[in-house]
Amino acid sequence: xxxxxxxxxxxxxxxxxxxxxxxxxxxxxxxxxxxxxxxxxxxxxxxxxxxxxxxxxxxxxxxxxxxxxxxxxxxxxxxxxxxxxxxxxxxxxxxxxxxxxxxxxxxxxxxxxxxxxxxxxxxxxxxxxxxxxxxxxxxxxxxxxxxxxxxxxxxxxxxxxxxxxxxxxxxxxxxxxxxxxxxxxxxxxxxxxxxxxxxxxxxxxxxxxxxxxxxxxxxxxxxxxxxxxxxxxxxxxxxxxxxxxxxxxxxxxxxxxxxxxxxxxxxxxxxxxxxxxxxxxxxxxxxxxxx
Amino acid sequence: xxxxxxxxxxxxxxxxxxxxxxxxxxxxxxxxxxxxxxxxxxxxxxxxxxxxxxxxxxxxxxxxxxxxxxxxxxxxxxxxxxxxxxxxxxxxxxxxxxxxxxxxxxxxxxxxxxxxxxxxxxxxxxxxxxxxxxxxxxxxxxxxxxxxxxxxxxxxxxxxxxxxxxxxxxxxxxxxxxxxxxxxxxxxxxxxxxxxxxxxxxxxxxxxxxxxxxxxxxxxxxxxxxxxxxxxxxxxxxxxxxxxxxxxxxxxxxxxxxxxxxxxxxxxxxxxxxxxxxxxxxxxxxxxxxxxxxxxxxxxxxxxxxxxxxxxxxxxxxxxxxxxxxxxxxxxxxxxxxxxxxx
Numbered sequence: 001x002x003x004x005x006x007x008x009x010x011x012x013x014x015x016x017x018x019x020x021x022x023x024x025x026x027x028x029x030x031x032x033x034x035x036x037x038x039x040x041x042x043x044x045x046x047x048x049x050x051x052x053x054x055x056x057x058x059x060x061x062x063x064x065x066x067x068x069x070x071x072x073x074x075x076x077x078x079x080x081x082x083x084x085x086x087x088x089x090x091x092x093x094x095x096x097x098x099x100x101x102x103x104x105x106x107x108x109x110x111x112x113x114x115x116x117x118x119x120x121x122x123x124x125x126x127x128x129x130x131x132x133x134x135x136x137x138x139x140x141x142x143x144x145x146x147x148x149x150x151x152x153x154x155x156x157x158x159x160x161x162x163x164x165x166x167x168x169x170x171x172x173x174x175x176x177x178x179x180x181x182x183x184x185x186x187x188x189x190x191x192x193x194x195x196x197x198x199x200x201x202x203x204x205x206x207x208x209x210x211x212x213x214x215x216x217x218x219x220x221x222x223x224x225x226x227x228x229x230x231x232x233x234x235x236x237x238x239x240x241x242x243x244x245x246x247x248x249x250x251x252x253x254x255x256x257x258x259x260x261x262x263x264x265x266x267x268x269x270x271x272x273x274x275x276x277x278x279x280x281x282x283x284x285x286x287x288x289x290x291x
Numbered sequence: 292x293x294x295x296x297x298x299x300x301x302x303x304x305x306x307x308x309x310x311x312x313x314x315x316x317x318x319x320x321x322x323x324x325x326x327x328x329x330x331x332x333x334x335x336x337x338x339x340x341x342x343x344x345x346x347x348x349x350x351x352x353x354x355x356x357x358x359x360x361x362x363x364x365x366x367x368x369x370x371x372x373x374x375x376x377x378x379x380x381x382x383x384x385x386x387x388x389x390x391x392x393x394x395x396x397x398x399x400x401x402x403x404x405x406x407x408x409x410x411x412x413x414x415x416x417x418x419x420x421x422x423x424x425x426x427x428x429x430x431x432x433x434x435x436x437x438x439x440x441x442x443x444x445x446x447x448x449x450x451x452x453x454x455x456x457x458x459x460x461x462x463x464x465x466x467x468x469x470x471x472x473x474x475x476x477x478x479x480x481x482x483x484x485x486x487x488x489x490x491x492x493x494x495x496x497x498x499x500x501x502x503x504x505x506x507x508x509x510x511x512x513x514x515x516x517x518x519x520x521x522x523x524x525x526x527x528x529x530x531x532x533x534x535x536x537x538x539x540x541x542x543x544x545x546x547x548x549x550x551x552x553x554x555x556x557x558x559x560x561x562x563x564x565x566x567x568x569x570x571x572x573x574x575x576x577x578x579x580x581x582x583x584x585x586x587x588x589x590x591x592x593x594x595x596x597x598x599x600x601x602x603x604x605x606x607x608x609x610x611x612x613x614x615x616x617x618x619x620x621x622x623x624x625x626x627x628x629x630x631x632x633x634x
Contacts, residue, residue, distance in 0.1 A: 141594030255451025
């Protein structure tokens with residue numbers, strides 16, 4: 001059975017996983033110490049990016065702003081550091097919300113079966129039959145911009161896969177002898193859920209959810225890139241990249257001069273996704289030793 | 292197999308109803324006054340009395356279930372409301388924008404299956420050579436890049452710096468031809484239209500404009516296809532039947548073309564099915580980046596301006612494309628693998 005203890009020893013043995021975990025830890029450190037690394041621009045809402053002035057022309061990296069600025073002089077360094085924190089904030093909330101919904105619905109559907117199972121599984125089928133980004137775009141459009149709204153939109157499209165996964169875990173254990181004995185001993189189904197089902201099946205669901213963080217961050221920044229996510233002026237990777245597009249399209253300027261608005265946020269996102277993919281790939285080997 | 296396909300086809304309308312139900316439920320979080328704007332018939336701003344009239348006429352203050360069936364009936368009649376962004380009835384807007392999306396999707400999917408296949412095979416046959424390492428490096432690189440990052444980089448390099456390609460669907464010259472009537476849009480598929488008009492310049496112009504967005508989607512989506520082609524080819528090469536074939540003195544090229552290619556089709560299809568979501572989301576984002584006048588860029592604009600009937604139309608069309616894609620993959624499964632039984 002998979003526990004965190006033997007998972008840890010397996011990660012240490014796998015070089016790819018170690019590098020991936022190290023990069024993720026680096027991002028976590030950036031997120032945790034964001035107020036120290038980049039300072040706080042606005043005490044009421046520190047996620048609002050530091051603004052140097054209101055000049056519309058982006059500026060190159062300099063000693064004043066080491067990663068340069070975007071249009072309207074939003075500091076890219078500040079946006080990257082606080083954007084890391086925002087990415088974790090969004091993904092932790094999304095994972096928590098969709099995990100709770102997914103585990104409860106997966107339990108109801110796997111443990112009780114019958115029409116409950118049918119209803120819940122048909123709903124998950126339908127939600128999964130709409131491409132997740134498109135469904136998230138619809139919800140984000142209805143709710144309007146805002147961090148809490150992105151969280152709601154992405155949580156709504158993420159729970160079905162957890163529900164399915166947890167259901168299949170429940171189905172595996174449900175018919176085992178110790179569950180039958182507990183039932184015979186008169187244990188309530190809530191007690192069985194708490195004492196037997198959760199401890200025996202939650203680990204693999206949590207691991208999958210943790211690896212899902214990069215997908216959640218990708219979707220959040222895609223929404224922000226499309227102008228449907230974070231409000232204007234927020235420290236968000238996707239939003240900073242979207243600000244570069246105007247300067248590439250405009251024929252009056254020299255697009256190469258604004259490379260920093262594209263390259264720096266892209267690099268932040270690339271290494272984030274890469275780290276999760278590295279860990280994910282090696283986990284697949286850990287889970288499935290035959291490959 | 293016939294039975295399987297008919298059963299699969301029978302499921303499509305049911306799924307479609309489910310999709311519309313969920314979308315309709317989400318849309319109805321909005322108050323009736325906001326919903327009324329999607330029933331307007333022109334792009335003029337609605338007055339208060341007009342809004343109240345629409346609310347009454349369409350029963351927007353009635354229970355959701357009642358309205359849903361009315362809306363569904365209207366949708367099947369081809370009346371999906373009015374899109375303020377496109378300044379057209381939504382059904383017309385979809386007919387206008389869909390060909391551009393299909394054209395772009397086909398031009399990125401076909402290379403995935405051909406070029407991706409070849410790259411994966413080369414990488415497997417020359418395992419651990421420099422070619423293999425280069426292919427694997429780029430596959431992992433693009434696999435970890437979000438599609439909008441790939442898109443914006445291509446736009447920066449090939450439009451911004453080098454100036455070879457440009458965004459949008461055709462150049463200003465072609466636009467002039469369309470405006471003065473010497474180029475007729477029969478189907479809205481630019482490739483087909485340029486052939487029908489016997490216009491080589493427009494044909495080349497279309498290809499040139501397709502190249503960059505199609506490449507962006509190809510790079511974002513083909514990586515896992517290349518990876519699965521490589522690993523499954525390597526797996527097949529280690530099997531006993533390949534050793535027998537080699538012992539019989541058959542050439543490596545023959546073994547790969549006649550045996551391996553057929554056997555790796557199943558894992559390739561599985562990955563193809565899993566990548567459909569990535570492909571469609573990629574198309575939506577890339578269309579927005581390249582100003583491609585398709586369903587995706589229209590839908591994103593609608594979502595930004597709360598054009599409700601436009602957003603609905605966009606979500607339904609993309610979901611239907613997704614349904615069709617999944618159906619095609621299932622049918623291909625049944626064709627490719629005779630062992631699979633669907634009873």
